[in-house]
Amino acid sequence: MRAIPLGTSSGKPTLKRNVSALALVREAEWLLFDCGEGTQTQIARAGLSPNRLSAVFITHLHGDHFNGLPGLLSTMGLDQRTRELKLTGPHGIREYKETLERLRVAFVTYPIELAEFRSLPELTVVYESPDYTVSACQLDHRLFALGYRIDERPKPGRFDVERARSLNVPEGPAWGRLQAGEDEQLQDGRVIHPAQVLGPERPGKSVAYCLDTRPCAASLELARGVDLLIHESTYTEEFAEEAREYGHSTAAQAACTARDAGAGRLLLTHFSSRFPDATSLLEEAHAIFPNTVLAEDLAEIEV
Ligand SMILES: [Zn+2]
Numbered sequence: 001m002r003a004i005p006l007g008t009s010s011g012k013p014t015l016k017r018n019v020s021a022l023a024l025v026r027e028a029e030w031l032l033f034d035c036g037e038g039t040q041t042q043i044a045r046a047g048l049s050p051n052r053l054s055a056v057f058i059t060h061l062h063g064d065h066f067n068g069l070p071g072l073l074s075t076m077g078l079d080q081r082t083r084e085l086k087l088t089g090p091h092g093i094r095e096y097k098e099t100l101e102r103l104r105v106a107f108v109t110y111p112i113e114l115a116e117f118r119s120l121p122e123l124t125v126v127y128e129s130p131d132y133t134v135s136a137c138q139l140d141h142r143l144f145a146l147g148y149r150i151d152e153r154p155k156p157g158r159f160d161v162e163r164a165r166s167l168n169v170p171e172g173p174a175w176g177r178l179q180a181g182e183d184e185q186l187q188d189g190r191v192i193h194p195a196q197v198l199g200p201e202r203p204g205k206s207v208a209y210c211l212d213t214r215p216c217a218a219s220l221e222l223a224r225g226v227d228l229l230i231h232e233s234t235y236t237e238e239f240a241e242e243a244r245e246y247g248h249s250t251a252a253q254a255a256c257t258a259r260d261a262g263a264g265r266l267l268l269t270h271f272s273s274r275f276p277d278a279t280s281l282l283e284e285a286h287a288i289f290p291n292t293v294l295a296e297d298l299a300e301i302e303v
């Protein structure tokens with residue numbers, strides 16, 4: 001999995017940073033978290049195909065997190081998308097989408113399956129695929145905001161070629177069937193079980209996306225043991241009072257969440273435009289959680 005920040009500025013874009021959006025890219029598809037204005041241009045810059053976009057997850061209805069939807073939805077219509085798109089977000093997003101269509105602002109020709117939530121106090125699965133789940137939980141912002149977490153399902157263990165040979169399993173389709181988890185009957189009548197030729201199951205990766213929020217129990221829960229925590233850090237501690245008032249986090253608070261949740265790595269994003277150089281945010285977080293990196297637009301992170 002790769003995480004590509006498409007926008008890392010809070011409130012309004014700057015010449016170096018677009019507003020919030022992040023792509024989580026898997027082998028054949030990708031997911032979009034938030035869709036600030038100009039996201040579709042960033043998608044093109046990142047070399048991502050909108051046709052491979054499976055689902056969009058909006059955190060909350062502040063403009064810097066969803067103003068890019070009409071353009072992106074329309075472009076996919078112009079590109080003759082036929083594949084269904086899943087759209088998840090807070091209550092109000094259905095009315096927004098229907099209004100865009102009624103006013104002919106958005107040109108949507110493909111099915112959109114929409115899920116919206118008015119309240120989500122507990123971590124709940126909101127999207128599933130054969131390979132992973134996406135869960136959501138409400139954060140603590142000025143208005144209802146959702147945080148998200150993606151968990152890959154465990155992968156089967158690696159195929160042990162030596163072991164298969166020593167059991168005289170013929171190379172070819174039989175190996176494939178065992179790899180796929182099926183028993184295999186050999187010509188001599190013996191039955192080989194997948195566990196005999198596969199290594200231990202490999203745990204899947206996990207990523208949490210917590211924007212915008214004050215520090216809260218829900219972000220800790222979302223970030224519990226994740227490989228990568230993507231967390232807003234709008235301010236430094238110097239502006240802690242402002243952060244609290246506007247429902248945001250400081251870099252130090254994001255780092256405390258990463259540390260207390262046992263996250264593997266922390267990616268800071270959603271920087272106030274008062275920090276044209278975000279080094280002070282990085283230094284502040286680093287002192288608490290050393291494995292911290294600053295998100296830069298289009299700078300990809302391997303999970
Ligand atoms: Zn924001």
Ligand SMILES: [Zn+2]
Binds near residue numbers: 060062141212
């Ligand atoms: Zn906000």
